[in-house]
Amino acid sequence: MDQDLVRDISSLDLTERVTINQPADLQSCVNLKKTTAARICVGKAGTRLKTETYLRFRADHAVAMDAVWSEVDEKVVDQLGFLKVQSLCKNKDEYITRPDLGRRFSNETLKLISENCRHDADVQIIAGDGLSSPAITSNLPDIYPMLMDGLKEKGYTTGDPIFVKFARVATMDRISEALHAKITIILIGERPGLATGESLSAYMAYESSTKKPESQRTVVSNIHKNGMPPVEAGAQIISIVDAMMEAKTSGIDLKL
Amino acid sequence: MYSIGVDIGTSTTEIIISNIRISTRLGPSLLPTTKIDETEVIYRSPVIFTPLISRDAIDFEQIRERVKAAMKESGIDKENIETGAVIITGETARKENARQVNIWLSEYLGDFVVATAGPRLEAVLAGRGAGISEESKRRSRKIINLDIGGGTLNAALFDCGICTDSFAMDIGGRLIKLDDTGSVTYISDRILHIITTHKLEIRQGETADIKVLERFCDYLADSCLQALGLREMNEDTLPLYITDFTIPKNLDFISISGGVGEYVGSLKESKDQAEWFQYGDIGPLLGIKITQALTPYKSRLIIPEEKIRATVIGAGSHSLSVSGSTVGVEPSILPMRNIPIVKCPAAASQWEDVFRSTRPLMELYEDEVLAVSIKGKKSPGYGELKLLADQIARLYEGLKSPVIVLLKEDFAKALSQMIRIHTPCSKPVICLDQIQFEAGDYIDIGSPVGTAVPVVIKTLVYQ
Known part of the structure; x- marks a missing residue:
């Protein structure tokens, strides 16, 4: 049986893999590859891509698609004690086609949030699936405790953490208006690319509000195990929180 | 920020001041990221012979005057020098008051200036100063830089911009010194074994036959080739190593900097024997002999951007990260x-x-x-x-x-x-x-x- 199985093509590490037939200078190809995630030095078969290159491209594209269409493992958010809510979107299809609905909540949901969560905290943390559920599943268990540790050390009060299904970045404005935390942070899955499907962003705003422009937000992006490590991002976000508290502003008005 | 480099070598002393531009931009995670943007050498002192009081002591006063003069000529206030390195290299580091000179320099120039460097770090700095680190990165190649000064050879191997090995040897242009009449005034203890084994007629106080000096330089050039892994290692070469070493494998290119490096390559190769001994040493002759020895490997020879100033530029511009x-x-x-x-x-x-x-x-x-x-x-x-x-x-x-x-x-x-x-x-x-x-x-x-x-x-x- 085993010999009929083909190795999972997406498990190959491409960082140093050169598939050009008889390269004149293999070492240079390897060095070039180390500088980029682009699919270079792959060779060709006639005028086309080689089968391996083509299949890997399709496989990576599938990872990106799956990241969008899959759901967050609820055990992860449950274990960390997040309150689970949902935007106005009823399913993924609606989430993709109606960004406006992903930014809003029903009155019942807002009431639930208001009744169950702490008001007027210094910092409110939200996690949202956004366009990549694996971003939350794989990074939240490392970044969230780093954030909580750091906020506690600095003496900031924290609100009850909220997980939003079918979330857009601006979801944070509605929660901020309901709970009046000084700083609201949303950890949200980034639109996946062909290099990784697990990249997370942290958007932060001081007195986050639907009445303010997008430029109210400060962002730390590219948080994943091959980008900025989630633990390091957590520690860095604490420094940004400090700067926001001191300047009483965020986004482009905040000089870091 | 301004950075100073001071190199007090066996034969020459040089001072440079460079401007290191550091900038903060948004990095890949959209966070401000601080990096060294570029370094520009804004002042180069003349190359002077290292002042010595005796065979065993550096002329402290003269060094002090040179540094003060350099500060004045450059127009940079010494309070504005924030980093850099003072390097006392080669045989000079073994002089009895080297430490004292170093301590004074680091006190005079400020808290952040490095006081000392060992032969390996010196090799790395010379390689960077010569531009070979960048060159190996640009070409994605393995390049070795031999910085050959008056007393020592400092070798650094760069693979795609990263230094992977370094070593140092007692090979240099001023291991034997001569006066105007061609009489030998100095022979370094470090190379006596070569003179003895090969029964070379080189004695202090006596005029040496040019043919004999040529043979001596041929031996040193051959030792260089052995150290590069181009010839089989010979017993005479082993005592010349100052550090541990491995013989480099799969070298793509070879570069030679330092004072002797000025005479490597075709440009300054001269048949005029007066020019060979114009500095009262065997430096130019050694350079010419190394060039001859490397002739079969000519296609692999790279002429570096900086030669005699490689170490001082490395110290001034490339010691900080x-x-x-x-x-x-x-x-x-x-x-x-x-x-x-x-x-x-x-x-x-x-x-x-x-x-x-x-x-x-x-x-x-x-x-x-x-x-x-x-x-x-x-x-x-x-x-x-x-x-x-x-x-x-x-x-x-x-x-x-x-x-x-x-x-x-x-x-x-x-x-x-x-x-x-x-x-x-x-x-x-x-x-x-x-x-x-x-x-x-x-x-x-x-x-x-x-x-x-x-x-x-x-x-x-x-x-």
Whole structure:
């Protein structure tokens, strides 16, 4: 049986893999590859891509698609004690086609949030699936405790953490208006690319509000195990929180 | 920021001042990231012979005057010099008052100037100063730079911009000196064995036959080729090594800098024998002989951007680097100088062994302040980080030193937070990342610039 199985093509590490037939200078190809995630030095078969290159491209594209269409493992958010809510979107299809609905909540949901969560905290943390559920599943268990540790050390009060299904970045404005935390942070899955499907962003705003422009937000992006490590991002976000508290502003008005 | 380089070599002394531009831009995670933008040499002193009082002592007064003159000519206020390196190289480092000269220079030029460098660091700096580090990166090739000065040859091997090996030998242009009449005035002890074994008629106080000096230089040139792995190693060559060495394999290109390097390649090759001995030494002749020996390998010879000034430019422009932009620092205890780096032998997958394997190494040092370098993983999880923090806190338990941790990977800020919060350690904590610490034994840590911390990794000559 085993010999009929083909190795999972997406498990190959491409960082140093050169598939050009008889390269004149293999070492240079390897060095070039180390500088980029682009699919270079792959060779060709006639005028086309080689089968391996083509299949890997399709496989990576599938990872990106799956990241969008899959759901967050609820055990992860449950274990960390997040309150689970949902935007106005009823399913993924609606989430993709109606960004406006992903930014809003029903009155019942807002009431639930208001009744169950702490008001007027210094910092409110939200996690949202956004366009990549694996971003939350794989990074939240490392970044969230780093954030909580750091906020506690600095003496900031924290609100009850909220997980939003079918979330857009601006979801944070509605929660901020309901709970009046000084700083609201949303950890949200980034639109996946062909290099990784697990990249997370942290958007932060001081007195986050639907009445303010997008430029109210400060962002730390590219948080994943091959980008900025989630633990390091957590520690860095604490420094940004400090700067926001001191300047009483965020986004482009905040000089870091 | 201004950086100074002072190179007091066996034969020549040079001073340069460069302007290192550091800028802060948005990095890949949209966070401000501080990097060295470019370095520009804004002042070059004339190349002068290193002033000596006697065979064993440097003329301290003259060096002092030269440095003061350089400051004046450059128009840069000495208070504005923030970093740099003073290097006393080759045979000069063995002079009896070398240490005194060094101490004065670092006191005069400021707190952050490196006082000393060992032969390996010197080799690396010369390679960078010659432009060979950049060249190997640009060409994606393995290039060795031999910096051949008056007393020593310092070799650094660069593979795609990273120094992978270095060594030093007693090969130089002023191991034998002559006066105007061609009479030998000085023979270094280091090469006497070659003269004896080959029964060369070179004696102090006597005029040496040019043919004999040529033969002597042929032997040294041959030793260079042996050290490059182009000829089989000969017994005469082994005593010339000052450091441990490995014979380089698969070299793509060879570059020769230093004073002798000025005579390597076709440009200055001269048949005029008066020119051979114009400096009262065998430097030009040695360069010509090395060129001849390398003729079969001509296609692999690269002429470096800087030759005689390679070391001083390396010292002035390339000794400083900056840490990553997310780090844990305690500005109140910075800057700090000459901190020994204790290299933790535990692998990244074995952080539970950090304490057990490293504490005994730390106890070998008498220094009050110690830094520990750790082999990290790219993105440790929260639990793994806690384990490492605990191990590090235990390492520093009962020691006077603040906690100083050096990492190559990008998680220093997280580690410092973890040590502060989840361990009983109450000392100041400094964690720096993206530090290439292999080449050195000591580190200077500056006060933060932008979002990063400037550091100088070095080795010390005087122990």
